[in-house]
Every structure is written in structure tokens, then in C-alpha cells.
Amino acid sequence: MDYGKLGLKVGLEVHQELDTRQKLFCACPPKLFREEPEYTFVRRLRPSQSELGEVDPAALFEFMQGKTIVYEANRETSCLVEMDEEPPGPLNGEALDICLTFALMVGSRPVDEVHVMRKTVVDGSNTTGFQRTCVVSLGGSVEVGGRPYRLQQVCLEEDAARKIAEEGQVSRYRIDRLGIPLIEVTTAPDIRSPKEAEEVALAIGRILRATGRVRRGLGTIRQDLNVSIEGGALIEIKGVQDLALISKVVEYEAMRQARLLDIVSELRARGVEPSDLAEEYVDVSEVFASTRCRIIRGALKRGQRVYALRLPGFAGLVGRELCPNRRLGTEMADRARFWGGVRGLFHTDELPGYDISAEEVRALRERVGASEGDAVVVVADEAGRCRRALSAVLDRAREALVGVPSETRAADADGTTHYTRPRPGAARMYPETDVVAISITPDRLERLRAALPEMPEAKLRRLRSEYGLNEKLARQVVDSDYGVLFEELAKETGASPTLIAVTLTETFRSLERDGVQVGSLSDEAIRGAFRLLDEGLAVKESLPEIFTWLAAHPEASPRDAVRALGLELLPRDELRRLVEAKVREKMELVERMGERALGPLMGAVMSEVRGRARAGDVQALLREVLRTALSSLSGE
Numbered sequence: 001m002d003y004g005k006l007g008l009k010v011g012l013e014v015h016q017e018l019d020t021r022q023k024l025f026c027a028c029p030p031k032l033f034r035e036e037p038e039y040t041f042v043r044r045l046r047p048s049q050s051e052l053g054e055v056d057p058a059a060l061f062e063f064m065q066g067k068t069i070v071y072e073a074n075r076e077t078s079c080l081v082e083m084d085e086e087p088p089g090p091l092n093g094e095a096l097d098i099c100l101t102f103a104l105m106v107g108s109r110p111v112d113e114v115h116v117m118r119k120t121v122v123d124g125s126n127t128t129g130f131q132r133t134c135v136v137s138l139g140g141s142v143e144v145g146g147r148p149y150r151l152q153q154v155c156l157e158e159d160a161a162r163k164i165a166e167e168g169q170v171s172r173y174r175i176d177r178l179g180i181p182l183i184e185v186t187t188a189p190d191i192r193s194p195k196e197a198e199e200v201a202l203a204i205g206r207i208l209r210a211t212g213r214v215r216r217g218l219g220t221i222r223q224d225l226n227v228s229i230e231g232g233a234l235i236e237i238k239g240v241q242d243l244a245l246i247s248k249v250v251e252y253e254a255m256r257q258a259r260l261l262d263i264v265s266e267l268r269a270r271g272v273e274p275s276d277l278a279e280e281y282v283d284v285s286e287v288f289a290s291t292r293c294r295i296i297r298g299a300l301k302r303g304q305r306v307y308a309l310r311l312p313g314f315a316g317l318v319g320r321e322l323c324p325n326r327r328l329g330t331e332m333a334d335r336a337r338f339w340g341g342v343r344g345l346f347h348t349d350e351l352p353g354y355d356i357s358a359e360e361v362r363a364l365r366e367r368v369g370a371s372e373g374d375a376v377v378v379v380a381d382e383a384g385r386c387r388r389a390l391s392a393v394l395d396r397a398r399e400a401l402v403g404v405p406s407e408t409r410a411a412d413a414d415g416t417t418h419y420t421r422p423r424p425g426a427a428r429m430y431p432e433t434d435v436v437a438i439s440i441t442p443d444r445l446e447r448l449r450a451a452l453p454e455m456p457e458a459k460l461r462r463l464r465s466e467y468g469l470n471e472k473l474a475r476q477v478v479d480s481d482y483g484v485l486f487e488e489l490a491k492e493t494g495a496s497p498t499l500i501a502v503t504l505t506e507t508f509r510s511l512e513r514d515g516v517q518v519g520s521l522s523d524e525a526i527r528g529a530f531r532l533l534d535e536g537l538a539v540k541e542s543l544p545e546i547f548t549w550l551a552a553h554p555e556a557s558p559r560d561a562v563r564a565l566g567l568e569l570l571p572r573d574e575l576r577r578l579v580e581a582k583v584r585e586k587m588e589l590v591e592r593m594g595e596r597a598l599g600p601l602m603g604a605v606m607s608e609v610r611g612r613a614r615a616g617d618v619q620a621l622l623r624e625v626l627r628t629a630l631s632s633l634s635g636e
Contacts, residue, residue, distance in 0.1 A: 001254060003193045007230025008254050010191035011152075014204045015184050015222045017159060017215040018098050023179035024158045025088030025132065025435070026081040030180040030215070032162075034554075037072035037174070041083065044068055045122040045129045069124035070172045072164065077176040084127040087434040091116065091134070091156075095181035096438065098213045099136040099156045101448050102183060105207055105455065108140030108154050110445060116435040120428040124171045125160035126178065132432055133157035133184070142187075142203045149200050150188035157182050162219070180215075183208070189226065194247035194254075197225065201246055202479065206456040209483055216481030217519020225249060232257035233404040236423055240411045248415030252323040256417075257404045259322045267401050270373070272313035277397055280368075281390045284308045284378070287363045292355040295343070299380035307379055307386035310368045311397050314375035319349030326416050328400065329377075332393045334419035336379060340389025346378040459483065467497035476505040485523055493530045499540055500530070507544055517551045525550050528558040539614045541606075542567045570612045579605055579621045583629055590629055598622060 023030055044067070073082065080086035096114065103110055118130040125131075133155055140151040159180040161173035185204050191197045201223055208214050214221075218241070225237040227250055235257070240249055285306045288296045296306055311318065318329040329347045336345050348365070352358045370376050379389045399405040408424070409417035454462070456478050463474040467490055477486050482504040490497045504526075508518045529546050532538035537559070538546065549561040562568055570578070582605050583590065590597045598619075605618050 001251075001258065003254065006254055006258060008192055008250075009189040009228050010194075010197045010250055011189040011226040012187045012191070012197065012201055012204070013184060013224040013226070014201060014208070015159075015182055015224070016205070016208050017220040018095050018181040018183055019213045019215045020092055020094045020098070020181050022092060022094075023081075024092045024095055024156070024181045025090075025179060026079055027089070028077055028079050028082070028179065031077055032174075032176045033074050033077055035074065038074040040070055040072050042068060042070050043124075043127060045124065067124060068170050070170060071127060071161065072172060072174045073176070078178065082127060082175045082178045088132065088432075091435055091438055092181055093438075095156055096136065097444075097448060098181075098211055099154055099183050100440070100445065101211050101213075101452065102185070102208060103137035103140065103154045104445070104449055104452060105210070106140040106142055106151060106154075108137035108151055110137045110440045111135055112440060114156075114438040114440065116432040116437075117429050118432045119157075120424075120430075121160070124173055125163070126158075127161070127175065131157060131160065132435070142200065142207065144196070144199045144203050149190045149196075149203075152186045152188050155184040155186070157184055177219075183214075189228075194250035197250045198243065198247040201243055203456075205243070206478060209478075209481060210453045210456050210459065212453060212484040214481070218517070220519070225253070227253040227257075229254055229257045229261075231261055231403065233406040234423070235404070235406065235417075236408045237417050238408060238410050238420065245411065245413075245415055249411050249417065252326075252415050253409075253417060256322040256326060259320070260328075260400070260404045263317050263320065263328060263400055264403055266317060267313060270313045272401060274398055274401055276312040277394055277401075278310075279391065279394060280310065281387050282308050282310075282368045283383075284364055284367050287360060287367055288356075288380075291360060292357070294355065296356075296378075296380045304381050305383045305386060307383070307390055308364060308368050309377045309390040309393055310370045311375040311377060312371075313373055314397065314400075315373045316349060316375075317400075318347045318375045318377070323416060325414060331419065332377065332396050335392035335396045336389035338419065338421075339392035340379070340381070340385045340387075342379045342381040342385055342389040344379075345389070345393070348376045467501075469497060469501055473498065473501045473505070477501050480505050480508075482508075485526065489527065489530055492527070494534045495530050495540070503543055508547075511544060511548060511551075514548075516548050518547070520551050520554050521547060522554070525554075525558060529561075532558055532562065537569065538562055538567060539569070539612070541615070542612075567612055569614075570609060572617070575609070575613050575617065576621055576625075578608065579618065579625050582608070583622075583625050587629070590626065591633060594630060595626065598626060601626065 020030060022028060081088055091114070100110055114134050114136060116132050116134045119133050120129065121131045122129050134157070135153050136156050137154045141148040142151065159177050159182045161175045161178040163171060163173055165172040187200060191200055205221065223240040223246060225240060225246065226234055227237060228234045235253060237249055237253060240246055283305055285300060288300065288306050291297055299306065318332065319327055321327050329349065333345050336342050346354060346356065348361060351361045364376055364378065368376055377390065377393050379386050381389070406423050407419055408421050410420045411417055460474050460478050463469050463477060464471060469477065477483055486500055486504055489495065489500045512518050529543060533540060545565055545567065546558055546561045549565055550556060550558065582601060586597070586601060586604065589600060601622055602619060605622065606615060609618065
């Protein structure tokens with residue numbers, strides 16, 4: 001796609017948890033728990049009117065779902081503040097300083113006074129029904145490829161509870177994450193391509209990590225995207241956790257909007273008018289009385305009904321692909337699920353199919369009065385749900401006549417997105433009356449300016465010169481969550497900087513691809529593993545196994561890992577016996593290759609000792625034993 005011709009505009013909202021000693025409005029530690037909860041409580045949240053008497057549409061949508069929320073907690077990570085049984089304490093000054101530090105690094109102007117606001121959220125992720133947030137600074141920019149990208153604002157807010165399960169009309173959340181300080185960096189819509197979006201997000205992430213005060217691990221950083229094209233609409237896409245997915249999400253959203261605009265043109269060319277789309281939800285259960293379709297047959301057996309809606313002039317368009325794995329029919333199914341609670345829908349662009357016969361399709365069209373140019377949508381559930389679902393489908397069809405509906409969507413693992421709710425309006429924000437305003441004094445800013453961290457490019461140059469890292473490895477360290485820890489380990493331990501850098505970047509990424517929860521490793525656990533190398537209690541080859549074990553046993557120590565894995569170093573006499581036995585076993589190889597047999601023998605021994613001996617020790621013993629063996633052969 002030609003993104004310039006499309007008029008693509010993208011803005012980013014980067015959310016990053018901050019590494020502080022306590023949460024934003026209480027003294028609870030910012031950590032998660034894995035055990036069973038010590039207690040639970042139940043809430044149902046509802047929206048309230050703003051000061052102008054308005055109700056936010058996104059909040060109203062969540063309320064309409066009729067959800068009951070069960071919250072899980074333990075006493076170590078949450079208190080009455082998270083339960084909304086006690087007013088919040090003062091704003092965490094440590095978290096505010098981190099936000100101000102980032103603001104100064106990017107040239108953003110700190111506000112004179114920080115005022116906490118409430119942002120209505122009734123999806124269950126906040127026990128209060130709102131999220132506390134405050135603007136810390138305005139403006140600023142980040143530079144990518146020699147071009148500045150403007151920032152709109154830097155905010156400090158509380159993170160939400162984490163969803164554990166969805167069970168029908170009941171959602172389960174853990175409130176351990178609720179209240180962890182979160183910085184939100186919002187860019188202006190200056191981004192003009194998918195690649196730029198990824199690069200700008202990476203640049204912001206680098207500067208955040210350069211502060212040395214951000215948390216790491218899965219879920220600690222999330223990107224939201226605001227995407228539009230000329231003639232389309234502003235779409236907010238929530239929850240992109242994988243940086244590498246950003247460009248794909250932008251690409252697919254631009255494609256989706258462009259093809260929705262093509263559908264608008266097609267419908268207008270066909271002469272379809274909004275008045276043609278009538279609220280006529282027809283009970284067609286008898287058409288499917290003998291159907292082989294498993295879904296419909298199951299619904300009828302449960303005493304449910306089958307309803308249909310005619311969409312005049314929509315034939316061939318409901319099944320049209322908008323982007324990979326998404327069609328207009330998929331968009332309609334999203335609405336039907338969210339507003340009607342049905343499992344999904346069928347439409348005539350994909351029928352016959354799903355064990356629905358051509359005869360049933362013919363009878364269906366006849367029953368609803370559909371002509372060849374019309375599409376028909378079918379749902380099966382309780383009658384009330386069917387009518388609500390088809391009403392949502394009808395609304396989506398009417399929107400297809402106008403353009404791209406402005407809405408909030410969530411990112412999927414393949415880069416596509418799905419509908420979650422209408423876009424929020426201004427009515428969702430109102431002042432927080434329980435937290436006093438904080439003045440940002442000149443003295444505070446001067447103190448922070450005097451201690452500003454290095455910018456990423458300066459750190460990249462220093463890592464290369466000071467630690468002898470090549471450019472690729474130095475950049476990997478800068479882009480990782482372990483930049484500060486790398487330097488600490490390089491100064492505190494005897495391990496080579498290259499080994500430390502490779503372990504914290506390439507090894508950890510490899511372990512993550514294998515499903516290891518590397519983010520659960522504490523700095524102290526990582527330090528302890530490298531100290532084992534200094535103390536001669538482990539070898540570098542065993543580090544991946546040690547970290548894998550520690551990730552699954554976060555309360556244990558590296559020494560525990562070595563014992564559990566049987567990785568204690570072999571005594572020298574035992575190692576010598578093993579080397580001598582291996583040389584005797586491979587005498588034919590020794591006779592044939594002479595001193596060149598050292599390489600193959602080294603591989604065979606190292607494979608057998610499995611990280612229980614240093615490579616240097618093995619090599620020295622092998623040379624000695626091999627020399628003796630060759631002398632013996634020559635004497636014969």
C-alpha cells in the first residue's frame with residue numbers, strides 16, 4: 001500500500017510500569033503473587049454521569065454487558081486502597097520523579113502543578129470504576145532516523161488489575177497489579193508508516209529503559225495505537241505487547257479501513273440507502289428444523305430459536321476480506337457477540353457451508369424475502385439475544401454505508417484486531433477529590449536535571465569503548481531491560497562483558513522463545529548465578545539450565561538450582577578419570593588423527609560432563625592425557 005496516498009496517520013500511547021518501592025497511592029509492594037488468593041470479593045460496576053450530566057458511551061457499553069466481577073487478592077500485595085474501601089494515600093513521589101526524569105530527557109515541559117483525575121473504567125479492571133491518572137508534562141520529541149516525532153504529553157497513572165478468567169457473565173481479576181505506577185507517553189499523530197510506528201515505539205522504550213527505573217517482564221509494557229487514513233476514522237487499538245507486532249497491526253488496520261471505504265463506494269454504486277435497512281428480525285427456526293448444522297441443531301435442542309436479518313444490496317460484501325482473517329462478516333459477528341451475547345453468526349456469502357444445505361439457504365432467502373443481490377445474516381440463541389445481536393448487526397451494516405466507524409479495538413496475536421467497545425468521550429474524565437495537587441518546584445527539577453541518565457546513543461558508544469562490545473551486542477544491551485544490570489555485573493563479577501551481554505540478551509531471548517518466564521528472574525538471582533562462576537561452583541555453559549530452573553522456582557537460590565540440576569563441578573580426580581576413559585574409548589580416533597583428535601575428543605567429553613566442568617580444565621587435561629597416549633603409541 002502507498003501510505004502517503006492513503007493519508008495514514010498513527011499516534012502511539014506507550015505504557016510502562018515503573019520500578020518503585022511501593023504502589024502509586026499506598027505502601028503495598030509492586031509485585032504479583034502466584035499462589036491461591038487469600039480472599040476474594042464481588043462487585044458490579046455501573047457508570048455515573050459527568051458534571052455535565054453525560055454518560056460516557058464506552059462505560060455504558062461495558063455496563064450493558066451485565067458482568068459480575070470477582071476480585072482475588074492476598075494481604076502482601078494489596079490493601080483497603082485497592083479494594084476501594086479506603087481513600088488513596090498521597091501520590092508516590094518516587095514515581096513522579098521517574099516521570100519527570102523521562103520528561104526532561106525528551107524535552108517535555110513539566111506542568112506547574114500535578115492534578116490527579118479520574119478516568120471512568122467499568123470493565124472490571126479497576127475496583128473503583130475509574131483509573132487515576134495525571135498529566136506530568138506537555139510536548140517534547142524523540143528523534144528517529146534524523147527526524148523528530150512530537151510528543152503530546154507524559155502522564156502518570158495506576159496500572160489496572162489483571163484478568164485471570166472469563167466465565168460466562170463472571171470476570172475474575174487479581175488486584176496485585178492494581179495501583180502499580182505506570183508512565184504513559186503519548187505521541188502526536190506524526191507517524192506515517194507501519195515501520196515508523198515500530199521505530200518510534202522502540203526509541204521511546206530505549207529512553208524509558210535508560211532511566212534504569214522501569215519494570216521488566218511480560219505485561220510490564222504495552223502499546224496502544226491510534227490509526228486513521230484519509231476518509232477513514234480514528235481507531236484506538238489497545239494492548240499491543242510485542243514490539244515486533246506494531247508494524248503488522250498498523251499495516252492491517254490501514255488495509256482494513258481502505259477496504260471498508262471500498263465497500264462504501266460499492267454500496268453507493270448499488271444504490272443502497274439507510275432506509276433500505278429495516279429492523280425486521282425474522283424467526284426462521286422452522287427452516288432449520290431438520291438441519292445437519294451442529295451449532296443450529298444444538299440451539300434448537302436447547303429450546304432456543306433461529307433468527308435472520310435481510311441486508312438489501314449486501315450480497316458478496318459481507319464475505320469480502322478486509323485484511324487477512326477478517327471480513328465484514330467478522331466485524332458483524334464481533335458486534336453480535338458483544339451486544340447480543342451470541343456465539344457467532346452465519347451469512348449467505350459463506351453458505352451453503354457449515355453443514356447448512358443449498359435447499360436450506362433457498363428456503364431461508366424465501367422466508368425473509370431476499371433477492372439475489374441481498375445478503376442474509378443468521379444467529380441462533382435465546383430469542384431476546386438473537387434480536388439484540390441482529391440489532392447490533394444492523395447498526396454495523398448502516399455504518400458500512402457511511403464509512404469506517406470510530407471504535408476501540410484490541411490487537412490479536414496475528415496482527416489483526418477485533419471490536420471491543422465504542423470510543424470513549426470527554427465525559428469519562430473528572431477530578432479526583434481525594435488526592436491533593438502537587439507543585440513541581442524549580443528546586444525539584446534542578447535536582448533531577450543534575451542527575452539525568454545517559455541518552456541511549458551516548459550509552460551505545462560508551463558500552464563499545466568501555467566494555468569492548470561489538471555494535472550489535474552493545475545495541476542489544478541498550479534495547480534490552482538489562483542495561484543497568486549489565487554494567488553492575490561487569491564491575492562486580494569476573495565474567496567477561498561479552499558473556500554477560502550475550503546471556504542477558506541472546507540467551508534470555510532464546511529461553512523466552514522456549515516458554516521460559518525470564519521476566520520472573522530477579523536481579524539478585526541473576527547476580528547470584530554469575531557469582532557461582534566466580535566461586536568456581538558452576539560453569540558458563542550451565543547458565544541457561546540454571547536460569548530455566550530459577551524461572552520456575554522464583555523463591556529458590558542459584559545454589560539450589562545447581563544442586564537440583566546436579567550441576568556441581570566434578571572433582572579434578574574424577575574429571576581426570578572420565579577424560580582418560582574417553583581417550584581409551586576413542587583410541588582408534590587417536591591413532592588416526594594424532595594431535596588433531598583433540599577437537600572431537602573435547603566435544604565428546606563436554607557432552608558427557610553437561611556443564612559440570614570448565615572447558616579450560618577439560619582442554620588442559622585432554623592435552624595431557626592425549627600427549628601421554630600418543631607417546632605410548634609411538635613407543636610401541
